[in-house]
Amino acid sequence: MSGVPETAADPRPSPPPERPDPLPMVVGPTRPHPSVLRRMARAADPIDAPSSVRDLRRALVLTRRLLGAPAALPFALPGTGTAGMESLAASLLAPGAPVLVASTGMWGDRWRDICLRLGVPAHAHTCAPGRAPDPGEVGRRLAAEPHQALLLTHVDSSSGVRTPVAELAGVARAHGALVLVDGISAAGAEDVRQEVWGVDAYLTSTPKALGIPAGLYLAALGPRAADALRARTWAPRHYSLDLRGWAPVMRAALEGRFAYHQSLPGNLIGALAEGLELVVEEGRERVRRHRRLALRLRSALDAEGLANLVADDRDRANGVSVYRTPPGLTTGELLRGAAGHGVLLQAGTHPRAAEETFRVGHLGNVDEHDIDRTADALRRLLAPRE
Structure with missing residues (x-):
């Protein structure tokens, strides 16, 4: 954001620690304060x-x-x-x-x-x-x-x-x-x-x-x-x-x-x-916070072998990540599986890539706890079954 002075992070009390179950990690609507x-x-x-x-x-x-x-x-x-x-x-x-x-x-x-x-x-x-x-x-x-x-x-x-x-x-x-x-x-x-x-x-x-x-x-x-x-x-x-x-x-x-x-x-x-x-x-710290959370999520999902739809990091948005659905799963199966592990994600909507993608929203009042919970849900979903 511009025209906003630098301020300390979290000038107002954060939303309470309780989170919905399952946790919506969607593009919108997001969780209000x-x-x-x-x-x-x-x-x-x-x-x-x-x-x-x-x-x-x-x-x-x-x-x-x-x-x-x-x-x-x-x-x-x-x-x-x-x-x-x-x-x-x-x-x-x-x-x-x-x-x-x-x-x-x-x-x-x-x-x-x-x-x-x-x-x-x-x-x-x-x-x-x-x-x-x-x-x-x-x-x-x-x-x-x-x-x-x-x-x-x-x-x-x-x-x-x-x-x-x-x-x-x-x-x-x-x-x-x-x-x-x-x-x-x-x-x-x-x-x-x-x-x-x-x-x-x-x-x-x-x-x-x-x-x-x-x-x-x-x-x-x-x-x-x-x-x-x-x-x-x-x-x-x-x-x-x-x-x-x-x-x-x-x-x-x-x-x-x-x-x-x-x-x-x-x-x-x-x-x-x-x-x-x-x-x-919150000022410009808000943009930096969204960027940090995006990097935290992407680092975790990269470790799971998930492929981000966007090729260049400089073009990746701070608040939404679009991933290709991994082989062996349909997007519907992935969404149902993530919900079974307590996190709601969204199907892809790109006119030329909807069927092969899913979306993670990390916008607004999302924090590190939400990011880690999302990564853990996908980690458990994608873990090899013995």
């Missing part, structure tokens, strides 16, 4: 109450800090991560003008599908499973034909690939294209420097590395995207997902005022503010 759950359980105040405005303002200010975007226009809105992707596309991409999608798996492909449904021609630079986009190829594609935007997935949870956003954003801006990034499986576990990198719109969601209950997506529009939204001459087919209608609400909240477009879920906004406070207080 108890203080977030307590805030979630409180009845919501009226949407125009000063307390509701304060919660929204707090969440928006913290979103800027989370994403390293101090001058961006932030949004906190109801919906899934996919709704957030559709919201950005519908609000910022003009129908009929092409975009380039650099796809590292399922979620890059979803960017493409969303655009096509909105009447936006989407050209794909599709990477081999486990491979990051090639900046040189992206540059050649953008040079060969004008594109209004480059769409990226910071971390694709189907492949475990971390995309080099900073480098690709530089390539896109050199060719006059907006840069839209899906950071749903990244923010809170990866370094995010939206303003420094020149990313025009960065999107994330609550139930992954942020450890906040599902139901909200967050976005931050940099100056170019905010100007494009304001100057837009066409009207999208969507109403509830159009960021132009929401922008005055967010600007008013940043100024401590109430404005209405649609009703926000007050208890979710309160939980968001509480959860983001925890994330921001």
Whole structure:
């Protein structure tokens, strides 16, 4: 994370040591901190109450800090991560003008599908499973034909690939294209420097590395995207997902005022503010913690002979690992076996490698105990039977 000062590790009390049985080691939803759950359980105040405005303002200010975007226009809105992707596309991409999608798996492909449904021609630079986009190829594609935007997935949870956003954003801006990034499986576990990198719109969601209950997506529009939204001459087919209608609400909240477009879920906004406070207080140690846990898991699973889908270590995400199912087991058998040893894992979802992969999520409030328990479950599952 950027824009977040260095702080000591674990500034707030950690979640209690008790763990669910079986233990979910999944991409999402992840385990919230108890203080977030307590805030979630409180009845919501009226949407125009000063307390509701304060919660929204707090969440928006913290979103800027989370994403390293101090001058961006932030949004906190109801919906899934996919709704957030559709919201950005519908609000910022003009129908009929092409975009380039650099796809590292399922979620890059979803960017493409969303655009096509909105009447936006989407050209794909599709990477081999486990491979990051090639900046040189992206540059050649953008040079060969004008594109209004480059769409990226910071971390694709189907492949475990971390995309080099900073480098690709530089390539896109050199060719006059907006840069839209899906950071749903990244923010809170990866370094995010939206303003420094020149990313025009960065999107994330609550139930992954942020450890906040599902139901909200967050976005931050940099100056170019905010100007494009304001100057837009066409009207999208969507109403509830159009960021132009929401922008005055967010600007008013940043100024401590109430404005209405649609009703926000007050208890979710309160939980968001509480959860983001925890994330921001942990600071850059949070990214380092996720990296340490990823290395701890991978070291243990490497010793068991499991093959990570991602070839280069520099492209491996901090919060999700995708492994090839070992010979002699189907993915379903592996998942059932791991559950029998007390750990819930997830099947692969990569469009071209789903049947041969499984996923381990180590996002949010995961700690060393969870990593060791996961490695032990797989060790026992894969141990030779006499």
